[in-house]
Amino acid sequence: MSNGLLKGKKGIIFGALNNMSIAWKVAEIAHEQGAEFVLTNAPIALRMGEINELAEKTNSQLIPADATSEEDLANLFTKAQEILGGKLDFVLHSIGMSPNVRKGKHYTDTNYDWYHKTMDISAISLHKTLAVAYKQDAMKDWGSVVALSYIAAQRVFPDYNDMADAKALLESITRNFGYQFGIKNKVRVNTISQSPTMTTAGSGVKGFTEFVSFAEEMSPLGNASAEACANYTVSLFSDLTRYVTMQNLFHDGGFSFTGVSQDVINKYVKE
Numbered sequence: 001m002s003n004g005l006l007k008g009k010k011g012i013i014f015g016a017l018n019n020m021s022i023a024w025k026v027a028e029i030a031h032e033q034g035a036e037f038v039l040t041n042a043p044i045a046l047r048m049g050e051i052n053e054l055a056e057k058t059n060s061q062l063i064p065a066d067a068t069s070e071e072d073l074a075n076l077f078t079k080a081q082e083i084l085g086g087k088l089d090f091v092l093h094s095i096g097m098s099p100n101v102r103k104g105k106h107y108t109d110t111n112y113d114w115y116h117k118t119m120d121i122s123a124i125s126l127h128k129t130l131a132v133a134y135k136q137d138a139m140k141d142w143g144s145v146v147a148l149s150y151i152a153a154q155r156v157f158p159d160y161n162d163m164a165d166a167k168a169l170l171e172s173i174t175r176n177f178g179y180q181f182g183i184k185n186k187v188r189v190n191t192i193s194q195s196p197t198m199t200t201a202g203s204g205v206k207g208f209t210e211f212v213s214f215a216e217e218m219s220p221l222g223n224a225s226a227e228a229c230a231n232y233t234v235s236l237f238s239d240l241t242r243y244v245t246m247q248n249l250f251h252d253g254g255f256s257f258t259g260v261s262q263d264v265i266n267k268y269v270k271e
Ligand SMILES: NC(=O)c1ccc[n+]([C@@H]2O[C@H](COP(=O)([O-])OP(=O)(O)OC[C@H]3O[C@@H](n4cnc5c(N)ncnc54)[C@H](O)[C@@H]3O)[C@@H](O)[C@H]2O)c1
Pocket: 014, 015, 016, 017, 018, 020, 021, 022, 023, 041, 042, 045, 065, 066, 067, 068, 093, 094, 095, 096, 097, 121, 148, 149, 150, 193, 194, 195, 196, 197, 198, 199, 200, 201, 202, 203
């Protein structure tokens, strides 16, 4: 159902890889709500081709950018403003990758070249994106930037590995750049801390399927889906949330504030 929440708004959406991606759902719902945007992903992800279907469906253009490359990002923001005909109202950063997670390196035996890659791709890329937007004066007043995070930034989830450190940094960049961009021209910057969700990035984490079931039983509302996350993201791009900035916003069905649930306790009851 559309009520034109993003009518006339223009933006950039990073991170749609396939139709399970959170960014894919954000693009679909933002389009329904009247937004115009450019889609972007790393050149290798674009070569996989699935994103062409999304571009067609949402009537949007694709610009390749490796989010760790300041040059690619500068080109992306320049071209996006040309294509969309002006400054931007919103940016979605939906990017994550850890070579240590992918290659099964234990947290205590990390490969530091890969650790740097994890930080660069999953956290510093947000700083670079914001810095390019800031220097190009690419965001309209009251614009909104959303990045996706996970509760491993605050609590230990052992298999999340070095991505936990990356999410902690991502949330810190959100606060610190959010301050600077707010002062500059009232641009807000927030992270959404999402429930575990079956996507390509999510299912790369060891024991993910079991963990999704655990989180489902722990959350009074159940796990939030990718579509629900997209709806929340769109609300943060809209004018209804203008004074929310520098926050990490839990979107997890209540998981983050539940110590233990009755469903989980029941598993330990002896007959
Ligand atoms: N799936 C979950 O359980 C979950 C939970 C909380 C937060 N998140 C976060 O949501 C975000 C989106 O992930 P997703 O679950 O939709 O999975 P996904 O695999 O669909 O998306 C990850 C995206 O990052 C992109 N990417 C990787 N390296 C890049 C680079 N160098 N430059 C540009 N893009 C690059 C990938 O191409 C892909 O599109 C990530 O930040 C992830 O950590 C996911």
